[in-house]
Amino acid sequence: MKGEGWRRVWLVLFLFTLFALITGSLFLYSSIPRAPSWELTLTTPTPYPLQRAYVEGEVTSPGLYPIDPQSSLEELLQAAGGLGAEADAERLKVLVPRREETSVSQRVNINTAQPWLLMALPGIGEGLAQAIVADREQQGAFRNPLEIMRVKGIGPKLYDSIKDLITVGD
16 A cells, blocks of 8 residues: 555645646736737728819810819819910809719810820820820821821720810810
8 A cells, every 4th residue: 555655645746736837827827918909900091083173264275174182273274275365364264063063075185285184085094195295295286186196005996995085176
């Protein structure tokens, strides 16, 4: 029985030591300060919608023009061909219609339009818009809308998609 008694003592000591280790570990683990939890909420920015403004009065080409938040009144007037020779600023009217009122069809004057306005045309990106402006500065004004095809990158297919949207002004 003496041998069996020592086994029990060793077993009790082993279990007590194991219990002490587990309890001590749990105590130490629970006393460690934890970093505060962070909640990160990502939102998708809502792009500012391109709007349109109707310009009428003493401008060369009154009509509906796309505008963006960074557009100045001067850029809008340039898109409309600028003020007339005897322009009266008090007779100038700029209206920004509600969305349902923007269905008015308007042609873009390719002889006076700034690149940002040309980019409103389907298939015309920043590069082609710059090329159109550079071409008219080097070759002179377009006399006919068909002449826009002299700009590298604008072929018959692209011309067909924009021909009803462009003008050379009158």
